[in-house]
Amino acid sequence: MAYEISLATAMGISVLFALSLNFITGFCGQISLGHAAFLGIGAYVSGMLLKAGWPLLATLPFAALAAGLVGIGVGLTSLRVRHDFLAITTMGVGFLFVGIVRQQDALGGELGISGIPSSGLGKPGFLVLVIVCAALFALFSLLVRRSWMGRAFDAIAEDEDTARVLGIDVAGYKLAAFAIGTAVAGIAGALYAQNIRFVGPDSFGFVESVTVLSMVVVGGIGSIAGVAVTAAVLSALPLWFQFIDDYKLLLYSALLFAMMRFCPDGLAGLARRLMRRTTQRGARS
């Protein structure tokens, strides 16, 4: 049972992390290749505070705040650069984060922070906390999707110049998306740090950023259910099969490539098309 609980916890954290990127990339259409940096910021902030004796729940707002503030900074660059240039810029932010953290003795340098104290919730209790966080954010995403914020995001994701001509404050919406998405990534990071009781610079590198992006793309950019299910499955695979862990980057990159090439609207889009085909066939017969 203990194994299932820790597996489910890891899956829940991945779902929360993937949904946070979905808010930026899926909803607002802004690509990020450095999202793991915000997971890292949350993890380090929470890890340090936990070691200083704070209770886990009290560290969550600070993890969110720290990641969100840096996220707004990256969001500001998204106002100046678009598309592939934004991809390169965010990738740079990811490398910058790892580079800076490695050099900080206060953050444990290469060795990271180990011996993070337990939350005291127990493993089942912690799993419940993770599930509650992921479920709340999934619900929040769903509400946003169906609100006027979601409609404005759709317009910006498709054609931001035309969105402006309709009076939409594109800059404001992009910053809001980055602020929310990165703050939630910070919370996912705090949960991550608590889950493995250790944070090190290597846990938040480029591979993690590509992994979470492939979860969003494979799930279906913008689809909450698609992204959540894909994140759960893709995060469990390397834990189930050791050989997948060895070839993680290869597998995720191949998935990313295959989806972009053959099925750009992801599994959610594939499911929609299959459903339409079966109902049409049903109607014909």
Add this chain to the structure above:
Amino acid sequence: MTALLAIEDVTVRFGGVIAVDKVSLSLKDGELLGFIGPNGAGKTTLLRAIIGMVNPQQGRISLLGKPLDRLPVHQRIRAGLALAQQIVKPFRSMTLAENVALALGAHKTRSPWGAMAHRGNAQELQAARGLLARVGLGDAADRMPAELPLGFLKRLELARALALDPKLLLLDEPLAGLNQAEAGAMADTIADINRDGQSIVLIEHNLREVTRICPRLYVQDNGRKLADGPTGEVMKDRHVLEAYLGSSTDAEA
């Protein structure tokens, strides 16, 4: 009385090229102004300067006495401008009604945080059908843009701009690419909308329709104002005829 739109001494340069050269133009409430000129006359550039997509090196632009200079595009829209673009730009992931409803809900999308608090759009979708019917697209409200020909999308541009309830509607070649019958019907729609009190600046190449529906013409060539006045007089102006038909020496040659 302050002018609805006041353009004073506006100059736009792209590198060494002067696209708009010290142009002044003023528009009263309720007018339908035909804005014509040969290709490369700087018509679209002046329009983009009004809407805020390009920044003039010189001059002032104001709407109802409120200066627009330095305001970003979306704030000029919120100040009362709307633009129907020459190259149609529908949101292809939305139906026609959803496209128009997004513009109708402009007061709900003013700020991202406020937009989060507004949920339903049934009211806007309903009103969108009315607007689509007004431009002759009543039957296509639930269709996707990709399924429809250019004539429909040109009308969608018009409906979506109208949905912003602008003080001044800017139309950039709404008749371009339409056949004669379609262009005539579209021009009639524009004249109808103006008759209901909507102020309009109409950039157009289709002289036949422009002279038919616009009481006032403004002509620009090589970035300069060539003529501005009642349509009948402007069309007799020697400079205008030369710009359009070539100079008299050209005609003799």
